[in-house]
Structures are given as C-alpha cells and as structure tokens.
Amino acid sequence: MKLSRLLRHAGNPAGLPGLIWKNLIYPFSAQAAERRYDLRLGIDTAGWIGPCDMDIGRDEVQRSEGYGATPPATARFLIAQVADRAKGFTFVDVGSGKGRVLMIASQFPFRRVVGLEHSAALNQIAAKNVHRFAAQHPDVAPVELLTGDATKLPLPDGPLVVFLFNPFGPEAVRDFASSLKASYTAAPRKIICIYYNPTHAEILAGLGIFTRQEQVVCPADPIDRFQRLNLPAVVFET
Ligand SMILES: C[S@@+](CC[C@H](N)C(=O)[O-])C[C@H]1O[C@@H](n2cnc3c(N)ncnc32)[C@H](O)[C@@H]1O
Helix, strand or coil: CHHHHHHHHHHCHHHHHHHHHHHHHHHHCHHHHHHHHHHHHCCCCCCCECHHHCCCCHHHHHHECCECCCCHHHHHHHHHHHHHHHCCCEEEEECCCCCHHHHHHCCCCCCEEEEEECCHHHHHHHHHHHHHHHHHCCCCCCEEEEECCCCCCCCCCCCEEEEEECCECHHHHHHHHHHHHHHHHHCCCCEEEEEECCCCHHHHHCCCCCCEEEEECCCCCCCCCCHHHCCCEEEEEC
16 A cells, blocks of 8 residues: 555655654554554553643642553563562552553452552543453452542552552652551551652652662563663562
8 A cells, every 4th residue: 555655645745744654653653552452452551641631630730740551561571570479469550540550460469459540530441441351351360449649548458569650750759658658667568669660769768668679670662652761660678
C-alpha cells in the first residue's frame, strides 16, 4: 500500500508528514507496541494522562504526577527481583492507575494485590481490566482497588511489597513516607519497597526503617516510551 499512497500524496505535500508518521513511524513506536499489548489482552492500560486531566482536586493536581503505566516486561522484571522472598505478602501499587501492575503482580504468589489510586475514573477502568484479566487467568491472586489519596489511605497489615512508579512530587512522597513509617512503627514487619523511576528516593532512604537498599538497572523494554532514559529502580527493604 504504503508507497503507492505516499506517491499519490506527492501532489499534496502538506499531508505528507502526517502520512509518514501514521504509516512508517508510529507502527514501530513504543506507543503502538503498548496499544497492541492492550489489544492482545483485551484491556485498556496504554497512554498518558496528565494530572490536570484527572478527576482530582486542585491540591492533588499540584502534588501528583500523571498516569503512564510501567512497561509490562519492566514490571515483571522488578517484581521478579523480590518475589522469591515475598511469597504470601500483600502487594500494594501506590498510584495504581489503570491497573496494569496490579494484573501483572496478581500472577505472582502474593496473598492479595491492592491498588491505591486517587482518580475514580482511572480506578473504574482498572476495575474493568482486572475483571477481564481474572476471567482469562483464573489462578491469579485477588485484586482490591481503593480510591483515595495514597498518602492518607491506611496501608494493609502484614508483610508488604510496596510498588511506586514515580506517582507523586516531593511533598506527597514525604507524606507517603511518614505514613509508611507510622505503619511500620505500629507493627514492625518485612516491607519491601520497589521504587521505579525513583525521583525522590532520598526521602525513603532517610526514613530510618530500611536496612537494605539496592539500585536496579532494568533491561530494555520495547513497550517503554521512555526507553531512551533507561529509568532505574531502587529496592528498599526493612
Ligand atoms: C506514573 S502512574 C503509575 C501507574 C501504575 N502504578 C503503573 O506503574 O502502571 C502514577 C499514578 O499515581 C496516581 N497518583 C498520583 N498521586 C496520587 C495520590 N496522592 N494518591 C493516589 N494515587 C496517586 C496517578 O493518578 C497515576 O495513576
């Protein structure tokens, strides 16, 4: 097709850049790979949504980052780093968006998987995704979605894997860190914290509850729109 269509557009050069993008560049992009991933699973996790376009209050918009999902192979890789020593733990995704990481975590041997998300609209999409996914994968761990500010919602009891993909700015990271410390102090237990794109890792490192901290380099993921940045992660452990 494509060459003949391109030639036809030679008479209309204004439309050519769009045509080249649509037919020759976009199909090979991470964004297109992300859409194909969703299509394959019959879910909707792709795309980017800025905080201003979310159903959240003005203060929340200032404190939070937008929605974009962790690339699937990266999520699987990071969870696999800790899964052996976290069997039966509760997995919590802090800022769970459309639920991609929740679905991936539910395939690991966690007791349950919990998503904390302040956008009710994103949580509704996540609920549909999780439902469809569980119908196709009957053996996955149960997934629970909670709507609210993750810096204020109580963390589950028992040992935890806490996952963050850069959900918020420094002020909210400080609030979340205080909540994590209070939860740990009230009931000391094993907490493993995976912080992907750890823009404010120093706040968690300074909490005084973690005894181990490991930098993790993630392998390239073709579904990663930020592939060129080669985003790292830090794993903290009490
Ligand atoms: C970068 S996305 C990550 C989504 C998901 N964790 C993943 O890795 O695929 C960050 C998410 O955190 C959510 N978020 C930001 N601030 C929040 C807060 N204070 N409470 C709950 N969710 C928040 C955003 O709405 C967004 O869905």
